[in-house]
Amino acid sequence: MPEITLEMKDITKRFPLVVANDKVNFAVYQGEIHALVGENGAGKTTLMSILYGLYQADSGQIFIKGKKVNIANPKVAINLKIGMVHQHFMLVPPLSVTENIILGMEPIKNNIFIDLERATNKVKEISESIGFKIDPHAKIENISVGIQQRVEIIKILYRGAEILIMDEPTAVLTPQEVEELFEILRSLIKQGKTIIFITHKLNEVKAVSDRITVMRRGKVVGVKNTKDTNQEEIASMMVGRKVLLEVDKKEHNFGKTVLKVDKLNALNNKKLPALKEISFEVREGEILGFAGVEGNGQTELVEVISGLRLAAGGKIKLYDKDITNYSPRDIREQKIAHIPEDRRQRGFISNYSVAENLILGSNYRPPFNKGLTLNFSAINNHAAKLIKDFDIRPSDRNNLLKSLSGGNQQKVIVARELFGEPRLLIAAQPTRGLDVGSTEFVHQQILNERDKGKAILLVSADLEEILSLSDLIAVIYEGEIVAILDPKKTNEKELGLLMTGSVRNNKFPKKK
Amino acid sequence: MFGSIFNADFIASSIRIAIPLALAGLGGVFSERSGVINIGLEGIMLTGAFTSIAVTNFIQNPWLGILAAIIIGIFLGLIHGITCITFKANQIVSGVAINLFASGITVFFSWLLFNETQIMAKISLPIWGLSIPNLGEGSSFLRSIIIIFAHHSPLVYLTIIIFILSHLIIFRTPFGLRLRSVGEYPQAADTMGVNVIKIRYIAVMTSGALAGLAGSFLSLEQAHFFVKEISGGRGFIALAAMIFGKWTPFGTAGAALLFGFGEALAIRLQSVTAVPVQFINMVPYLLAIFVLVSAIGRAIPPAADGIPYEKEVG
Ligand SMILES: Nc1ncnc2c1ncn2[C@@H]1O[C@H](COP(=O)(O)OP(=O)(O)OP(=O)(O)O)[C@@H](O)[C@H]1O
Ligand SMILES: [Mg+2]
Numbered sequence: 001m002p003e004i005t006l007e008m009k010d011i012t013k014r015f016p017l018v019v020a021n022d023k024v025n026f027a028v029y030q031g032e033i034h035a036l037v038g039e040n041g042a043g044k045t046t047l048m049s050i051l052y053g054l055y056q057a058d059s060g061q062i063f064i065k066g067k068k069v070n071i072a073n074p075k076v077a078i079n080l081k082i083g084m085v086h087q088h089f090m091l092v093p094p095l096s097v098t099e100n101i102i103l104g105m106e107p108i109k110n111n112i113f114i115d116l117e118r119a120t121n122k123v124k125e126i127s128e129s130i131g132f133k134i135d136p137h138a139k140i141e142n143i144s145v146g147i148q149q150r151v152e153i154i155k156i157l158y159r160g161a162e163i164l165i166m167d168e169p170t171a172v173l174t175p176q177e178v179e180e181l182f183e184i185l186r187s188l189i190k191q192g193k194t195i196i197f198i199t200h201k202l203n204e205v206k207a208v209s210d211r212i213t214v215m216r217r218g219k220v221v222g223v224k225n226t227k228d229t230n231q232e233e234i235a236s237m238m239v240g241r242k243v244l245l246e247v248d249k250k251e252h253n254f255g256k257t258v259l260k261v262d263k264l265n266a267l268n269n270k271k272l273p274a275l276k277e278i279s280f281e282v283r284e285g286e287i288l289g290f291a292g293v294e295g296n297g298q299t300e301l302v303e304v305i306s307g308l309r310l311a312a313g314g315k316i317k318l319y320d321k322d323i324t325n326y327s328p329r330d331i332r333e334q335k336i337a338h339i340p341e342d343r344r345q346r347g348f349i350s351n352y353s354v355a356e357n358l359i360l361g362s363n364y365r366p367p368f369n370k371g372l373t374l375n376f377s378a379i380n381n382h383a384a385k386l387i388k389d390f391d392i393r394p395s396d397r398n399n400l401l402k403s404l405s406g407g408n409q410q411k412v413i414v415a416r417e418l419f420g421e422p423r424l425l426i427a428a429q430p431t432r433g434l435d436v437g438s439t440e441f442v443h444q445q446i447l448n449e450r451d452k453g454k455a456i457l458l459v460s461a462d463l464e465e466i467l468s469l470s471d472l473i474a475v476i477y478e479g480e481i482v483a484i485l486d487p488k489k490t491n492e493k494e495l496g497l498l499m500t501g502s503v504r505n506n507k508f509p510k511k512k
Numbered sequence: 513m514f515g516s517i518f519n520a521d522f523i524a525s526s527i528r529i530a531i532p533l534a535l536a537g538l539g540g541v542f543s544e545r546s547g548v549i550n551i552g553l554e555g556i557m558l559t560g561a562f563t564s565i566a567v568t569n570f571i572q573n574p575w576l577g578i579l580a581a582i583i584i585g586i587f588l589g590l591i592h593g594i595t596c597i598t599f600k601a602n603q604i605v606s607g608v609a610i611n612l613f614a615s616g617i618t619v620f621f622s623w624l625l626f627n628e629t630q631i632m633a634k635i636s637l638p639i640w641g642l643s644i645p646n647l648g649e650g651s652s653f654l655r656s657i658i659i660i661f662a663h664h665s666p667l668v669y670l671t672i673i674i675f676i677l678s679h680l681i682i683f684r685t686p687f688g689l690r691l692r693s694v695g696e697y698p699q700a701a702d703t704m705g706v707n708v709i710k711i712r713y714i715a716v717m718t719s720g721a722l723a724g725l726a727g728s729f730l731s732l733e734q735a736h737f738f739v740k741e742i743s744g745g746r747g748f749i750a751l752a753a754m755i756f757g758k759w760t761p762f763g764t765a766g767a768a769l770l771f772g773f774g775e776a777l778a779i780r781l782q783s784v785t786a787v788p789v790q791f792i793n794m795v796p797y798l799l800a801i802f803v804l805v806s807a808i809g810r811a812i813p814p815a816a817d818g819i820p821y822e823k824e825v826g
């Protein structure tokens with residue numbers, strides 16, 4: 001019988017609008033990787049925040065190694081050797097890797113100063129013990145998300161954590177980075193640590209976890225041994241109904257060319273070339289999926305087409321109209337919709353209500369605008385309709401976006417962007433961080449648009465998504481399209497190799 | 513004409529004019545590094561200017577006058593902290609309130625205690641350093657060095673020490689690291705067990721202390737009197753110095769010196785040109801605007817500057 005290292009009993013936590021945790025019981029064995037899954041808003045992050053002392057439970061008890069504890073703040077959690085990697089990274093961008101790691105527990109020399117040398121050595125030592133190298137002096141704002149996540153892991157190990165909570169660590173990682181993360185997790189288990197792992201990707205659950213706790217709407221609906229279950233069963237436990245894990249896509253013919261990109265060049269934020277003479281087309285009823293490791297020009301491509309970044313050369317045509325370097329508003333006027341990659345930054349305004357967010361971008365047009373004032377009855381009707389059509393929860397249109405779970409925030413964006421019959425839809429990482437139910441929903445919406453004859457440009461780091469949705473896949477590497485593939489004739493492995501530049505495929509299939 | 517303007521005395525007076533700007537600007541650095549905007553610096557300076565003269569004249573000890581100015585500064589900083597940190601009020605509004613309060617209360621007490629709004633300092637601090645030689649031409653280089661570096665009020669030396677210490681505190685100590693993180697990303701600091709609220713209070717009270725000290729220098733040392741509104745917008749110039757100095761102590765000191773130079777220049781120009789004095793008095797402010805728009809690189813404030821910290825959203 002394995003030893004229970006952590007037990008949470010009858011935890012209840014109410015927020016003004018919802019009961020986020022409703023008498024939750026949660027137990028973790030020493031030395032296991034325990035997956036915590038559940039749809040968006042199920043209460044996973046809340047439960048873990050209570051364990052880490054960020055929130056106080058309204059009722060319930062926590063036991064560590066059988067001893068009852070009262071975790072009033074993160075400091076107490078740290079002392080109990082609990083560490084947490086948050087869903088949104090808790091790193092201070094202008095500070096260095098080392099400064100972030102030691103923050104709050106700084107080694108001291110001469111009684112007053114930070115002993116940076118000792119700190120740096122310790123950081124190196126920890127990172128090597130789990131098998132990777134890191135530049136301790138690099139600033140967080142200059143390193144990739146994958147590396148930032150390692151900094152988060154080192155940060156909690158530096159504090160001597162024995163129980164590691166990882167809240168959706170893979171949502172922002174590329175497939176290669178996910179593999180590397182799993183290696184790190186396995187080496188941590190060998191060191192005797194215990195890991196709680198939150199994810200929406202059921203194949204990951206299957207790949208690394210020993211046991212699974214499933215939550216739905218604030219309650220625990222089941223605990224399973226990983227080897228005794230399968231993805232379908234977990235998915236239906238999470239959502240409470242059967243979920244289609246595979247999309248079902250009808251064959252059809254494509255229409256006229258909607259978007260034509262010709263020899264497009266663009267610079268990245270560091271003023272270096274990000275796109276090098278990229279050319280491609282998207283036709284009516286076609287989904288063109290861009291696969292690539294993050295940072296190879298996808299972000300810039302989407303920004304240039306949606307008017308958020310200037311093209312440095314080349315042409316973008318919508319049907320026969322040259323729209324290169326139009327302003328974002330003029331581009332929206334051309335009925336190009338954009339589901340942005342960075343939703344917190346560009347997708348919504350977190351202090352605005354659902355109704356307000358649903359009219360962003362058309363707020364200046366009738367019927368929402370009537371001269372000097374807004375037409376609130378039109379706005380409210382609009383909100384009521386979209387909340388119903390897209391099943392946005394909770395369904396009150398006056399909720400602020402920041403109080404919604406990630407999945408529901410994304411539904412708000414998708415609802416807004418699909419409204420008004422766009423001619424071209426640009427969807428960047430449309431299901432990042434979404435649960436299986438919401439993912440299925442968003443995929444269905446994208447396919448509906450396709451079947452209505454809309455052109456869709458899909459950018460995603462999730463290869464499964466690319467493979468299942470796209471009619472044609474473009475692999476982008478260092479700002480160039482290195483391959484154009486038929487999804488039926490390729491697989492994740494081949495894509496992975498192309499994406500990392502390990503092989504080049506010059507046989508572009510000819511279009512009919 | 514230039515020889516008569518740009519000499520050692522000119523540089524020394526630039527330094528003296530720069531001191532209150534630098535100290536108050538440093539106060540701004542502490543406060544904003546922690547995420548609290550403090551435009552009340554102006555009012556705290558004014559209150560400090562009055563308090564130091566009043567206490568000095570009553571107790572006959574300028575050191576205690578300065579100490580009183582610092583204490584009143586800390587107190588006003590505490591009030592700003594309570595409204596902005598604990599009650600999460602708008603930081604600009606709270607700063608404006610402090611400024612208005614200071615204008616009123618200083619005039620009120622001048623009338624109450626002294627029956628006038630211009631109060632002469634009965635004593636001031638001694639000059640520390642070497643005496644200025646007047647042995648003719650041969651000593652003029654040595655003379656300049658002494659005038660610039662070694663013939664000042666003790667507060668000038670104290671200011672230099674404060675700046676060095678502040679730099680070390682902000683960039684080398686655990687407190688400084690926590691301070692910077694709290695102003696950039698308080699949630700992250702909180703998850704690392706840093707007490708965000710406590711750090712912010714310390715920072716805002718420190719900024720009050722520094723602005724109070726700046727005020728005492730202004731009245732006791734620079735003007736030798738208190739008059740209503742003696743701070744005359746210097747608290748805002750100090751904030752400009754802080755921005756131009758990119759929220760670092762040394763940068764702020766450099767910017768304050770530049771503004772001090774501008775004001776010293778304006779004073780000199782008045783005596784040698786026929787340009788109306790109102791125009792000449794614009795020089796330091798034009799310099800400030802010119803410098804801010806042409807600042808080397810963009811000035812990026814701490815990311816959480818001005819945003820109250822809330823643990824649970826919604
Ligand atoms: N600070 C808060 N204030 C108000 N409501 C909140 C707050 N945090 C979470 N909630 C609500 O509590 C519920 C549970 O949220 P939680 O973030 O724990 O979900 P989750 O399971 O982590 O979802 P996701 O997979 O989207 O991250 C949601 O309905 C959410 O809207
Ligand atoms: Mg969550």
